[in-house]
Amino acid sequence: MKTKHRRELKQNDVVQMVAAAQRSRAPMQRMADVVARWFVLSVIGIAIATFATWAAFGPEPRWAYANATAWAGAADRYRKEGASVVFVSVDAALAGLIAVSDPVKESTPEALASLKKAGIRVVMATGDGRATAQAVAARLGIDEFHGEVRPEDKVELVRRLRSGNRRVAMAGDGINDAPALALADVGIAMGTGTDVAMASAKVTLVKGDLRGGLLLSPMIAAVAMSLSSVFVVGNALRLRGARL
Numbered sequence: 001m002k003t004k005h006r007r008e009l010k011q012n013d014v015v016q017m018v019a020a021a022q023r024s025r026a027p028m029q030r031m032a033d034v035v036a037r038w039f040v041l042s043v044i045g046i047a048i049a050t051f052a053t054w055a056a057f058g059p060e061p062r063w064a065y066a067n068a069t070a071w072a073g074a075a076d077r078y079r080k081e082g083a084s085v086v087f088v089s090v091d092a093a094l095a096g097l098i099a100v101s102d103p104v105k106e107s108t109p110e111a112l113a114s115l116k117k118a119g120i121r122v123v124m125a126t127g128d129g130r131a132t133a134q135a136v137a138a139r140l141g142i143d144e145f146h147g148e149v150r151p152e153d154k155v156e157l158v159r160r161l162r163s164g165n166r167r168v169a170m171a172g173d174g175i176n177d178a179p180a181l182a183l184a185d186v187g188i189a190m191g192t193g194t195d196v197a198m199a200s201a202k203v204t205l206v207k208g209d210l211r212g213g214l215l216l217s218p219m220i221a222a223v224a225m226s227l228s229s230v231f232v233v234g235n236a237l238r239l240r241g242a243r244l
Contacts (some may be wrong), residue, residue: 068094073100079131080138101132104140111210125149125157127176154180169177171210172196202223 047070047138075085083101087094115122124145126133133147135184146157154170158180161168170177170184173193178200187201191210198204 038233071097076131079129080090080135082132084128084132104136105208105210107209109140112142114211123157123161125154125180151176151179155183158183158193172201203240 017103021242036107049068049115052152066235071094075087078085078097078099081099081101081217083099086098086100088096098101101147112122122144123144124133124137124142126136126145126147127149128147130147133145137143137145146153149157154177158168158170162183162185167185169186169188170180171188172178172181173190175194177189178194178196181189181197182200186203188210189201189204191204191206192208
């Protein structure tokens with residue numbers, strides 16, 4: 001009985017320790033929570049102060065300017081977090097905004113690190129706003145980036161990068177990427193993207209993973225293709241003597 005009672009006490013102690021550990025927070029997490037809380041409060045405070053200033057001292061129509069300025073401040077905050085912002089209006093009056101962001105693929109940081117390790121220059125070009133592009137580039141450690149880029153701008157960027165006998169490989173998945181994918185020395189489309197992009201590119205990554213999966217040496221690939229031809233010819237000769 002004593003042994004059983006001690007075992008139950010130990011189990012209770014373990015449960016209490018786990019519960020206490022779940023409720024507790026590491027010093028870094030506590031500091032991050034404090035910083036995040038004050039950051040949110042400061043943004044809200046700035047928005048309220050801006051709204052009040054425009055409402056009190058701004059030009060007519062004051063309330064319309066105050067509302068627009070407050071929404072603009074919120075939009076800038078979302079853009080700095082890597083999101084694109086769409087404003088919504090009801091009856092020609094600004095009613096709110098929608099923040100849209102594409103999640104970064106888990107394989108992307110590793111792929112970029114491999115490219116940099118191989119000495120390959122990495123450039124990011126996107127049609128999103130400059131603030132959004134800067135936020136995403138900072139998150140991925142990309143030093144050179146271009147925001148608010150139109151399809152023709154991407155073509156011009158590829159053409160400029162190709163000058164000086166440089167070889168350019170471009171990866172993209174959208175309709176806007178198609179012209180630049182066709183111009184690049186190696187256009188790489190994502191299998192999860194649009195048909196136009198895949199038709200314009202020279203290479204398609206079926207799973208959309210920049211790491212490319214299992215890579216073969218060109219010599220091994222050449223041998224495999226030669227053996228494939230041998231098997232095709234061999235089967236054709238074998239079928240000549242078969243009765244159908």
